[in-house]
Amino acid sequence: MSKTASHTKQAQESQRKIDKILSAAEVEFGRKGYDGATIQAIADRAKLSKRQVIHFCRSKPEIYENVFRSIMTDWRGEEVDSEPGEPMELIENYVAVLFQTVRKNPVRSWFIINDMIRGGEGFTRNADETQINALMENRVERLKMWAAEGKIDDAVDPIFIFFMTWALQHFFAVFEPEIAYFLDKDKLDDADWHKIEAQSKNAIQKILSPSA
Numbered sequence: 105m106s107k108t109a110s111h112t113k114q115a116q117e118s119q120r121k122i123d124k125i126l127s128a129a130e131v132e133f134g135r136k137g138y139d140g141a142t143i144q145a146i147a148d149r150a151k152l153s154k155r156q157v158i159h160f161c162r163s164k165p166e167i168y169e170n171v172f173r174s175i176m177t178d179w180r181g182e183e184v185d186s187e188p189g190e191p192m193e194l195i196e197n198y199v200a201v202l203f204q205t206v207r208k209n210p211v212r213s214w215f216i217i218n219d220m221i222r223g224g225e226g227f228t229r230n231a232d233e234t235q236i237n238a239l240m241e242n243r244v245e246r247l248k249m250w251a252a253e254g255k256i257d258d259a260v261d262p263i264f265i266f267f268m269t270w271a272l273q274h275f276f277a278v279f280e281p282e283i284a285y286f287l288d289k290d291k292l293d294d295a296d297w298h299k300i301e302a303q304s305k306n307a308i309q310k311i312l313s314p315s316a
Contacts, residue, residue, distance in 0.1 A: 122160050124150040126174055129167045134214035138168060138222060172219075172230040175212055178205075179236060191250045195312065196305050199269060203301040206277040213277035240266070256312040265308065272304045 128149035132141035143164055147154045161167045189197075206213055219226045231237060240263070247262035276283065283300075284292050292300075 125157055125161055126171055129171050131211050134211035137218040172226050176230050176236055191255045192309055199305045202273045206273050207297055210277040213274045217278055254314055257314050260311055276300055
């Protein structure tokens with residue numbers, strides 16, 4: 105094996121371990137919060153030694169920051185609302201992506217909410233670093249443009265549309281046990297989640313539908 109091939113293989117193996125560490129850290133921080141999570145617990149979940157975790161990520165704060173940057177980077181990829189198309193269709197697609205994301209990985213909602221409970225410093229710091237605020241400004245401006253064109257109602261400040269949509273996403277992810285309880289179920293099934301997504305789409309679209 106050439107030196108280049110050997111270095112490539114080592115780099116790939118290192119990245120694989122880093123990915124395992126960050127995935128495990130998401131769960132530990134999400135379930136236990138920053139203060140409750142430990143490097144040993146992250147190592148155990150990643151099936152690595154504590155020494156390996158520290159070798160690749162050095163410290164608990166660094167792991168936390170890396171998880172946040174990973175989440176923010178993924179959020180920047182959820183830009184279906186910036187694609188060409190009619191407002192209601194794009195909004196419906198955006199809500200669908202949010203719920204598909206939270207069903208696939210609900211622990212990220214737990215992670216964010218735990219950070220907010222601690223004052224939201226991690227979110228604010230990483231939002232600034234990843235410039236996710238610029239993305240939001242573009243989204244808000246697009247809704248303002250649609251309102252000016254009469255395609256959506258202008259009664260609600262556009263940024264609050266996103267706040268309400270995120271509130272729905274995080275609520276259904278974090279409060280699933282409560283929702284299941286009131287639906288007289290042990291756990292939500294696929295049909296429940298399809299209904300939740302459909303009802304959420306309807307609610308947002310009703311708010312945005314132009315007044316008669």
